[in-house]
Amino acid sequence: MTTQATPDPLLQLRDLRLDLLGDDGGDRPILRGVDLTVQAGEAVGIVGESGSGKSMTLRCIARLTPPGARVSGDVLVGGRDVNRYRGGQLRRFRQTEVGYVFQDPRAAINPMHTVGDFLLEPARDRGEDLGAATAAAVETLTRMGITDPQRRMRQYPFELSGGLLQRVMIASVLLARPSLLLADEPTTALDVTTQAEVLALTDRLRRDSGIAMLFVTHDLDLAIAVCSRIVVLYAGQVLEVADSESLRRAPLHPYTRGLLASRPPLDQRLPRIPVIPGTPVSAADSGPGCPFAGRCPVALPVCASAFPDRTVHPGGQVACHRAGEIAAGSLDDALPVIPHQPSGPGAAEDPLQPGGSGIPVPAATDAGEQL
Amino acid sequence: MLRFTLKRLAGLLVTLFAASFVIYSSIYLAPGSPESIIFGSRTPTPETRAAVRHYLGLDQPFLTRYLRWLGEVLQGNLGTSMVSQQKVTSLLAHPLAVTCALVAYAAVLIILAGVGLGLLSALRPGAVDALINLGVSVATAVPAFVASGVTVSVFAVSLGWFPSYGLAEGFGGWLSSLTLPAVSLAIIASGLLARVTRAGAREQLASDHVQTAVARGLSRTRMIRSHVLRNTAGPVISVTGLQIAGLLSGAVVVEQAFGLGGVGQVLLNSVQQKDFAVVQAVCLVLVAAFVLINLAADLLVARLDPRLRRAVGS
Amino acid sequence: MIAPVVDPATSEAAASPPRQPLRSLRLGVSGWLALAVVVAAALMALLAPLLAPADPDHGDLLSAFAGPSGAHWLGADATGRDIASRLVFGARTSLLGPAAIVVLSLLVGIPLALAAAWHGGTIAWLITRALDIVFSIPGLLLAILTIALFGPGLWPAVVSLAVAYLPYVARLTMTAAEHERHLPYVDALSVQGQSVVRITGLHLVRNLAPVIAGQATITFAYALIDLASLSFLGLAVQAPTADWGVMLSDRDAVLQGHPGQVIAAGALVVATVLSLFVLGSRLSGDVPRPRRRLRPARISGGAR
Numbered sequence: 001m002t003t004q005a006t007p008d009p010l011l012q013l014r015d016l017r018l019d020l021l022g023d024d025g026g027d028r029p030i031l032r033g034v035d036l037t038v039q040a041g042e043a044v045g046i047v048g049e050s051g052s053g054k055s056m057t058l059r060c061i062a063r064l065t066p067p068g069a070r071v072s073g074d075v076l077v078g079g080r081d082v083n084r085y086r087g088g089q090l091r092r093f094r095q096t097e098v099g100y101v102f103q104d105p106r107a108a109i110n111p112m113h114t115v116g117d118f119l120l121e122p123a124r125d126r127g128e129d130l131g132a133a134t135a136a137a138v139e140t141l142t143r144m145g146i147t148d149p150q151r152r153m154r155q156y157p158f159e160l161s162g163g164l165l166q167r168v169m170i171a172s173v174l175l176a177r178p179s180l181l182l183a184d185e186p187t188t189a190l191d192v193t194t195q196a197e198v199l200a201l202t203d204r205l206r207r208d209s210g211i212a213m214l215f216v217t218h219d220l221d222l223a224i225a226v227c228s229r230i231v232v233l234y235a236g237q238v239l240e241v242a243d244s245e246s247l248r249r250a251p252l253h254p255y256t257r258g259l260l261a262s263r264p265p266l267d268q269r270l271p272r273i274p275v276i277p278g279t280p281v282s283a284a285d286s287g288p289g290c291p292f293a294g295r296c297p298v299a300l301p302v303c304a305s306a307f308p309d310r311t312v313h314p315g316g317q318v319a320c321h322r323a324g325e326i327a328a329g330s331l332d333d334a335l336p337v338i339p340h341q342p343s344g345p346g347a348a349e350d351p352l353q354p355g356g357s358g359i360p361v362p363a364a365t366d367a368g369e370q371l
Numbered sequence: 372m373l374r375f376t377l378k379r380l381a382g383l384l385v386t387l388f389a390a391s392f393v394i395y396s397s398i399y400l401a402p403g404s405p406e407s408i409i410f411g412s413r414t415p416t417p418e419t420r421a422a423v424r425h426y427l428g429l430d431q432p433f434l435t436r437y438l439r440w441l442g443e444v445l446q447g448n449l450g451t452s453m454v455s456q457q458k459v460t461s462l463l464a465h466p467l468a469v470t471c472a473l474v475a476y477a478a479v480l481i482i483l484a485g486v487g488l489g490l491l492s493a494l495r496p497g498a499v500d501a502l503i504n505l506g507v508s509v510a511t512a513v514p515a516f517v518a519s520g521v522t523v524s525v526f527a528v529s530l531g532w533f534p535s536y537g538l539a540e541g542f543g544g545w546l547s548s549l550t551l552p553a554v555s556l557a558i559i560a561s562g563l564l565a566r567v568t569r570a571g572a573r574e575q576l577a578s579d580h581v582q583t584a585v586a587r588g589l590s591r592t593r594m595i596r597s598h599v600l601r602n603t604a605g606p607v608i609s610v611t612g613l614q615i616a617g618l619l620s621g622a623v624v625v626e627q628a629f630g631l632g633g634v635g636q637v638l639l640n641s642v643q644q645k646d647f648a649v650v651q652a653v654c655l656v657l658v659a660a661f662v663l664i665n666l667a668a669d670l671l672v673a674r675l676d677p678r679l680r681r682a683v684g685s
Numbered sequence: 686m687i688a689p690v691v692d693p694a695t696s697e698a699a700a701s702p703p704r705q706p707l708r709s710l711r712l713g714v715s716g717w718l719a720l721a722v723v724v725a726a727a728l729m730a731l732l733a734p735l736l737a738p739a740d741p742d743h744g745d746l747l748s749a750f751a752g753p754s755g756a757h758w759l760g761a762d763a764t765g766r767d768i769a770s771r772l773v774f775g776a777r778t779s780l781l782g783p784a785a786i787v788v789l790s791l792l793v794g795i796p797l798a799l800a801a802a803w804h805g806g807t808i809a810w811l812i813t814r815a816l817d818i819v820f821s822i823p824g825l826l827l828a829i830l831t832i833a834l835f836g837p838g839l840w841p842a843v844v845s846l847a848v849a850y851l852p853y854v855a856r857l858t859m860t861a862a863e864h865e866r867h868l869p870y871v872d873a874l875s876v877q878g879q880s881v882v883r884i885t886g887l888h889l890v891r892n893l894a895p896v897i898a899g900q901a902t903i904t905f906a907y908a909l910i911d912l913a914s915l916s917f918l919g920l921a922v923q924a925p926t927a928d929w930g931v932m933l934s935d936r937d938a939v940l941q942g943h944p945g946q947v948i949a950a951g952a953l954v955v956a957t958v959l960s961l962f963v964l965g966s967r968l969s970g971d972v973p974r975p976r977r978r979l980r981p982a983r984i985s986g987g988a989r
Contacts, residue, residue, distance in 0.1 A: 094588030107579035112601050125593045156677040389818045401834035512959035514910045516917040517951035524944035620823040624914050642833040650833045662821050
């Protein structure tokens with residue numbers, strides 16, 4: 001594991017805290033000190049349940065927090081503090097350094113304009129050469145696996161399927177050649193087969209252009225397949241950070257273990273799918289201790305009163321009082337069993353393989369998406 | 372789009388047909404017979420009465436008369452005044468011009484003030500929004516007959532900036548004579564439009580696609596113009612259409628207050644003189660204009676919405 | 686028939702959940718203020734003889750255009766009549782007329798709307814078509830046409846405006862009834878063997894009460910404006926009678942630099958209308974004046 005130590009990461013979050021305006025008019029904590037780094041060109045996944053603050057982390061980076069939000073801590077992109085940008089600086093930062101892909105393309109793309117207008121809008125806004133911009137847009141659409149891009153450019157969002165539209169959305173972001181792609185559950189709204197295809201294409205284009213990605217998802221498997229490093233977020237706090245392979249093989253936090261154990265295995269039948277007991281708490285409802293303590297099968301009294309320090313290990317970092325025991329395997333009887341998942345070269349039925357390498361790029365056809 | 376337009380046009384024709392029937396037949400609900408107008412207080416001989424009834428076509432069956440009237444109307448002949456024996460079309464030419472000018476002037480004010488204030492209100496939450504909101508709420512409660520009294524008192528009598536009565540000659544004359552009436556007429560509708568614009572713009576500002584525009588670092592003007600305004604246009608145009616259509620008949624109040632000699636005043640005079648031919652004609656013209664302006668607004672809305680345009684089109 | 690396992694008292698209470706929204710209504714500061722203005726205006730109309738300092742019709746040419754004084758709080762008009770007293774008495778015609786318009790259009794509009802919502806099909810089509818035609822004639826124009834036939838006066842104006850407001854009242858009730866009709870509890874009552882008339886009459890109307898109350902209040906405001914416009918034009922309430930619209934039509938006083946009564950009557954109209962709007966939107970949780978054309982397809986499609 002080398003990335004942590006590299007001096008100048010592309011993105012660095014230091015003790016990021018976010019409070020939103022609650023219904024009662026008071027502050028509602030969402031993020032409670034998130035630390036995170038992304039190196040240039042790297043893909044990092046943020047995994048967590050809904051309400052864990054994963055989307056808000058992305059929004060803090062692009063300065064898209066809702067009105068009334070209070071942000072503290074550092075958000076450094078390319079070494080500069082994003083929170084210090086004003087007016088034109090902030091606009092230029094958004095134009096050139098970060099690209100944001102939203103979850104639902106149908107809502108995120110203005111239904112009143114054609115796909116072409118959407119793609120060319122930034123160029124038009126800045127008075128750039130529209131001919132060159134059109135050529136670049138057509139090329140990016142093609143590379144995103146969209147057939148007949150010229151025709152698509154003339155169509156309206158409602159005339160495109162969700163999968164096609166999300167490709168347009170991603171193309172629009174890649175077109176701007178940012179250094180960091182912020183992807184907020186970009187495939188959740190799509191059906192499963194389209195999901196894999198869109199992600200694979202995105203990943204290939206991203207790599208080709210050397211664009212880093214911060215990928216937010218609730219799907220741990222997907223994150224492991226796409227990203228080289230995973231951040232596990234729970235109630236606004238980072239519980240574990242590790243490279244994908246280590247996390248998949250030997251998760252150290254009981255929460256991560258629970259997440260991995262609750263996936264249905266692909267090659268065997270279980271009498272029942274284990275779930276993590278209890279319901280997730282929000283950052284606002286958790287006390288000074290570990291937010292997972294209430295649901296943790298191996299919690300100690302200290303877990304409820306003090307948030308554990310992060311311990312660094314060869315695969316990453318973990319914040320758990322019992323991480324040592326878990327690593328040594330002495331708590332295996334109390335912790336859920338992670339079902340065996342086929343991996344390696346033999347796993348042909350799983351198009352998304354661990355480690356973020358060698359994702360097959362399916363030939364993009366949009367049969368059935370023709371009008 | 373074409374089929375949609377044709378369908379709406381057919382609906383419009385049916386409505387107009389029904390309205391024209393209501394307007395024409397309503398005359399026969401009135402106590403007394405129509406030809407009495409011509410005689411006034413004199414009592415005619417039965418022969419004269421019969422001759423006049425024949426001249427007016429009153430000896431024909433009702434349906435025949437209605438169809439004949441409708442046929443004439445469709446050929447652009449709105450009939451003849453029973454009092455002055457003038458053609459209604461020539462009687463209405465100048466008043467129509469006055470009313471159209473007045474309504475057009477008011478429409479410009481309504482759109483500028485309504486959309487402008489509504490947008491400003493949506494873009495500046497807090498004190499500005501609260502202030503505009505208060506003003507807009509009050510505006511929606513200021514009818515034209517109240518506004519005309521106050522504007523005359525302040526801007527015509529006290530300050531002497533504008534004439535208080537009548538229509539001066541020339542373009543400048545019309546402009547200055549129509550200013551106070553147009554302002555008085557525009558207040559309520561501006562308030563309503565500002566409210567609709569504010570609601571629509573706020574909804575758009577909170578929408579995901581505006582978030583996308585912000586995340587892409589677009590300029591604020593483009594964001595407002597091609598995302599907020601563009602997407603709010605539908606409801607704004609519908610409401611504007613309805614308000615402006617309503618102004619045509621609502622104008623009667625300010626026409627009377629300012630003595631402009633518009634269509635509304637012709638209507639009022641004809642009502643007083645019981646000149647049913649003119650009343651019928653004016654009512655028909657105003658109803659047709661009301662329905663047509665609404666249709667135009669609906670078509671424009673459909674034209675602006677790509678989903679409607681493509682779905683109903685081709 | 687399956688007897689519901691509840692005692693009569695709770696059953697009765699459950700059958701009228703509708704009362705709840707009206708009782709637990711939150712008006713807010715502006716809402717209470719608006720209510721106070723409306724109540725004050727209503728009291729003014731009811732208690733006019735007690736409140737008015739002078740006879741509203743008694744002219745005294747010596748005090749023509751007198752300024753505000755102990756004798757005339759708000760001054761006197763061109764014929765020396767006491768403006769304050771005329772305003773107080775003017776509240777009677779100015780509020781009674783719109784009240785009659787609202788009551789008439791509710792009495793006709795609600796049954797029409799319920800009939801359309803309940804039966805659907807041809808009946809709904811006929812009703813919506815008829816309302817469409819009424820909608821295509823602007824209210825003021827319909828009133829003027831009626832007055833052309835029957836002569837000027839308060840009652841022709843009231844009846845014709847009541848007809849003109851039918852589409853607005855009926856449309857809103859129809860939409861709400863459509864929605865309400867498909868809620869499970871209506872079916873439940875139907876299964877219990879309650880008659881259609883009873884369900885429509887009692888439960889639906891009660892549940893729609895907040896929406897109807899809000900719409901009625903807003904309609905009241907528009908009716909006040911339209912009726913006062915007609916009085917202003919000399920078509921409804923006639924000149925010597927004290928009425929806000931009539932008082933506002935005194936152009937000559939304004940031109941001679943005595944805008945007192947016009948401003949006072951105008952302020953009363955604006956305050957009342959504004960309060961009615963605020964109250965109406967509070968009552969029904971922001972029900973805008975329905976504006977779209979009535980579409981029979983949507984109505985008949987939903988019922989059945």
